[in-house]
Amino acid sequence: MTRAEFLKMMGAGAAVLALDTVPGASLIQSANAQTTTTPLKKNQERLAFGLPNQEAKVDKPITAIVIGAGARGSVYASYSTEYSKALKIVGVADINTTRRDLMKDLYGIAPEHCFSDWKEVFSLPKFADAVIIATPDNLHYAPCMQALAAGYDVLLEKPIAQTEKECENILKQAKKYGRIVGVCHVLRYSPYFRALKRVLDEGRVGDVLSIQHLEPIRFHHFAHSYVRGNWQSSKKTTPLILAKACHDLDIVRWLLNKPCKQVTAFGDLSFFKRQNEPAGAADRCEDCSVESQCPFSAQRIYVKQHRYLYVFDNLPNDRAAKDIKIKEYLRTTDYGRCVFRSQNDQVDHYVCNMQFEDQVTASMSVEAMTSSGGRKTRIMGTKADIVGDMKTFTLTDFLTGKQYIWDEDISKLPGYEGHAGGDWGIMKDFVLAVANHDEKYLSSTIDVSVESHIMGFKAEISRKRNIIAKM
Numbered sequence: 291m292t293r294a295e296f297l298k299m300m301g302a303g304a305a306v307l308a309l310d311t312v313p314g315a316s317l318i319q320s321a322n323a324q325t326t327t328t329p330l331k332k333n334q335e336r337l338a339f340g341l342p343n344q345e346a347k348v349d350k351p352i353t354a355i356v357i358g359a360g361a362r363g364s365v366y367a368s369y370s371t372e373y374s375k376a377l378k379i380v381g382v383a384d385i386n387t388t389r390r391d392l393m394k395d396l397y398g399i400a401p402e403h404c405f406s407d408w409k410e411v412f413s414l415p416k417f418a419d420a421v422i423i424a425t426p427d428n429l430h431y432a433p434c435m436q437a438l439a440a441g442y443d444v445l446l447e448k449p450i451a452q453t454e455k456e457c458e459n460i461l462k463q464a465k466k467y468g469r470i471v472g473v474c475h476v477l478r479y480s481p482y483f484r485a486l487k488r489v490l491d492e493g494r495v496g497d498v499l500s501i502q503h504l505e506p507i508r509f510h511h512f513a514h515s516y517v518r519g520n521w522q523s524s525k526k527t528t529p530l531i532l533a534k535a536c537h538d539l540d541i542v543r544w545l546l547n548k549p550c551k552q553v554t555a556f557g558d559l560s561f562f563k564r565q566n567e568p569a570g571a572a573d574r575c576e577d578c579s580v581e582s583q584c585p586f587s588a589q590r591i592y593v594k595q596h597r598y599l600y601v602f603d604n605l606p607n608d609r610a611a612k613d614i615k616i617k618e619y620l621r622t623t624d625y626g627r628c629v630f631r632s633q634n635d636q637v638d639h640y641v642c643n644m645q646f647e648d649q650v651t652a653s654m655s656v657e658a659m660t661s662s663g664g665r666k667t668r669i670m671g672t673k674a675d676i677v678g679d680m681k682t683f684t685l686t687d688f689l690t691g692k693q694y695i696w697d698e699d700i701s702k703l704p705g706y707e708g709h710a711g712g713d714w715g716i717m718k719d720f721v722l723a724v725a726n727h728d729e730k731y732l733s734s735t736i737d738v739s740v741e742s743h744i745m746g747f748k749a750e751i752s753r754k755r756n757i758i759a760k761m
């Protein structure tokens with residue numbers, strides 16, 4: 291599938307706005323901005339690590355069934371189009387028949403291997419090497435447990451599961467059946483974070499004393515996903531710290547390579563609630579008398595800007611016809627609702643402090659009210675510090691004052707649009723792990739991923755009970 295076809299499949303017509311219509315857009319946009327390397331100044335050197343080859347070289351393609359053919363399932367499956375010698379999609383399950391049939395046609399899946407509910411997959415004897423679980427957050431645990439019992443290796447979307455106990459059960463189940471579970475902490479597989487990890491592991495900053503990490507979600511992305519959209523309810527899905535920031539907990543834990551000891555967290559839903567609605571507001575933006583003054587307006591985000599259109603199935607290509615269809619969706623789904631009158635409970639600002647072994651500390655903020663996305667990270671070591679923004683990072687050596695700059699042009703990487711190369715990066719390593727029956731090809735195995743999820747569950751305990759939560 292070409293990029294254009296992929297975008298079309300996701301319901302994203304306007305190429306000019308395409309970046310924002312693809313899932314993980316905050317990352318994509320920041321990554322996309324880094325298309326040329328910066329000229330070096332005196333006393334600066336480039337960290338020219340190069341870009342990885344995204345192709346998994348295997349003797350024969352591994353076979354996989356996609357459970358949940360939505361945004362994420364489609365991105366992972368698209369790896370098989372680019373690298374058909376590595377991966378073949380041989381089954382699909384989705385209760386949304388449009389999405390299921392799209393995947394069936396795209397990958398030529400046999401009708402007897404196309405299902406509605408995920409449970410139907412396991413009514414047949416095992417017919418593939420692996421399953422890719424990309425269903426909503428509340429439907430990760432049961433399919434994963436069943437897939438492992440049926441002898442499949444699993445690529446599992448984050449969050450692993452909705453409770454600490456369920457996460458641990460999946461870990462036990464993987465051990466019991468001797469299967470691989472790769473958790474989709476896709477940031478680890480992006481060239482930027484791989485490079486950060488590499489310089490830390492090489493000891494270039496000395497001992498890390500502290501990390502400061504910011505996840506700016508962007509105001510319209512937050513309104514889309516965590517006020518109106520799939521993750522508006524922390525109870526039906528998972529709290530923001532897991533639904534959004536489990537990636538960031540994972541990255542901090544991975545970079546430090548030390549166990550976390552205790553966590554404190556604060557955060558609230560302060561803004562997106564009824565008491566803050568402006569005079570003249572209505573249940574739906576189309577009926578609101580102050581809609582044109584609202585940055586969160588559904589008309590602005592979906593109709594004018596064509597953002598996040600992948601959530602709407604069957605959009606026509608013609609602009610006028612498409613806008614009519616989008617407006618219909620805004621009348622009938624939560625995406626057209628006022629952000630101050632939605633069914634949301636996710637916090638819109640969150641700070642989390644963590645203490646790791648050897649008194650190493652980390653602070654993390656997850657913020658709705660930002661104009662740009664991506665990640666910003668500062669790493670403070672005994673020999674040097676690092677300042678990075680997911681496009682580029684600079685390491686400054688305290689002794690010499692010399693600066694080392696990582697600024698690879700990742701637009702040269704196939705699939706760089708997906709989490710700055712992380713989506714296809716994890717696919718490569720997952721294919722290699724399954725083909726070689728060796729989980730070591732993956733860096734985000736279930737064993738290491740459970741720990742960072744537990745940090746998230748503990749952060750919620752701290753936030754809700756106003757206590758320091760011990761690991």
Ligand SMILES: NC(=O)c1ccc[n+]([C@@H]2O[C@H](COP(=O)([O-])OP(=O)(O)OC[C@H]3O[C@@H](n4cnc5c(N)ncnc54)[C@H](O)[C@@H]3O)[C@@H](O)[C@H]2O)c1
Pocket residue numbers: 313314357358359360361362363383384385386389406407408409424425426427429447448449474475476520533709
């Ligand atoms: N790794 C990442 O960076 C990342 C990014 C975004 C989302 N996610 C996670 O990926 C998962 C999927 O998110 P998405 O954005 O693709 O959502 P989505 O809604 O686009 O896709 C989920 C699909 O699952 C299908 N589904 C629902 N119930 C089903 C059932 N009983 N049987 C079979 N299919 C069923 C839905 O119809 C839908 O097509 C979520 O858990 C989300 O948190 C991960």
